[in-house]
């Protein structure tokens with residue numbers, strides 16, 4: 001079968017550069033319940049976290065391979081009490097170290113220790129701390145918590161970057177979010193529309209904004225850009241369901257990112273472990289080098305050779321690389337399909353149908369399907385159908 | 387309202403300026419690139435030989451003139467003062483260095 005495929009697809013094998021980014025997803029544990037959480041829906045069934053020594057070995061091996069950026073995320077990475085040790089180790093190895101946190105659990109004692117250990121950068125995410133997503137912007141708890149975290153981040157002289165996941169229920173308040181980021185002194189604010197994987201996909205009908213909402217939010221963002229100049233940089237990421245060409249998966253599958261999930265499963269993209277039929281190795285059993293260069297999981301979707309029509313003969317295939325494999329699988333149940341965001345995909349209607357549903361007028365009094373918040377119980381209840 | 391972001395202002399770099407690596411940036415030698423690199427949040431700049439040599443001297447103590455003198459000595463080159471100033475202007479505009 002391979003011979004037949006290769007006879008048609010003569011694209012060159014891509015030269016494989018070392019992974020630029022090591023993403024260490026330290027834990028799936030998290031005190032928050034974001035309905036757009038990108039962790040796997042069945043996260044609660046995945047328990048055995050890597051030990052401190054395992055993580056140190058992963059840091060060392062990836063650095064030897066040539067990784068320079070290291071991100072600690074989760075779940076909530078502050079949930080690991082060895083975070084201080086891992087930061088110190090990563091810094092000593094020569095990584096630029098990034099902490100991606102909601103700020104819940106950030107204390108002065110810990111941040112002082114991060115500073116001493118050489119942490120370079122903190123990205124504070126802004127989301128609801130309560131289950132009242134609808135009125136989270138009026139929840140003083142959210143603001144107080146972020147304000148406290150921001151004070152600590154400034155006090156210890158970290159550059160402050162803020163990230164906010166945007167969706168139907170908060171997009172109309174984007175001005176308040178921008179004002180708040182200005183108030184707490186963020187140098188950069190990323191307003192990224194939710195991507196519809198895992199939890200967000202379960203909630204897509206409640207979270208996907210209307211076209212009008214997206215346009216308005218973009219306009220507001222642009223007005224702020226003009227008003228504030230370079231006091232704070234603003235990035236607005238449109239939901240890709242409103243586009244006609246898909247985005248590359250993490251800058252190209254197996255080109256840039258080496259992600260390690262809490263139990264040690266290594267993946268070329270945060271969500272890839274949902275893909276059926278692909279074996280992703282565990283760092284407990286295989287070296288980072290072997291995983292990156294020789295595992296099936298990392299090699300399979302590298303480049304363009306795996307493609308089928310319409311991607312295989314498409315002249316844009318080297319720029320989008322067929323889009324996101326997880327999105328293709330979730331929406332078409334075929335891992336080799338073109339990402340259905342693409343209007344050349346025969347399945348593009350799946351996306352336009354969701355968009356059409358989002359843009360239909362809604363009776364505010366009609367009973368609404370409740371949001372599913374991320375949580376252990378919900379994970380056990382829904383884990384099998386995602 | 388008019389855009390505030392105009393062309394970058396002339397950087398006030400002079401021979402007496404004392405440059406240091408910018409906040410949030412980190413300079414180091416990378417074996418894999420065989421070059422000095424500047425790391426920052428989510429990115430990396432790979433530096434050519436002279437940029438790497440100049441930035442390695444930006445320690446927040448030496449002035450631009452002293453850096454030029456040091457490099458002239460190390461590389462046995464005639465006057466590098468203008469080259470150093472020209473590069474430092476670019477570096478300041480990119481926030482790679484800040485003046486003390």
Ligand code: SF4
Pocket residue numbers: 030031032033034036037038039074075076102127374
């Ligand atoms: S998206 Fe929300 S619930 Fe999920 S890990 Fe991040 S903070 Fe926790």
Ligand code: SF4
Pocket residue numbers: 245246310311312314315316317318320321322323338339342343344345
């Ligand atoms: S057909 Fe495939 S390769 Fe071409 S633009 Fe669409 S997703 Fe990209």
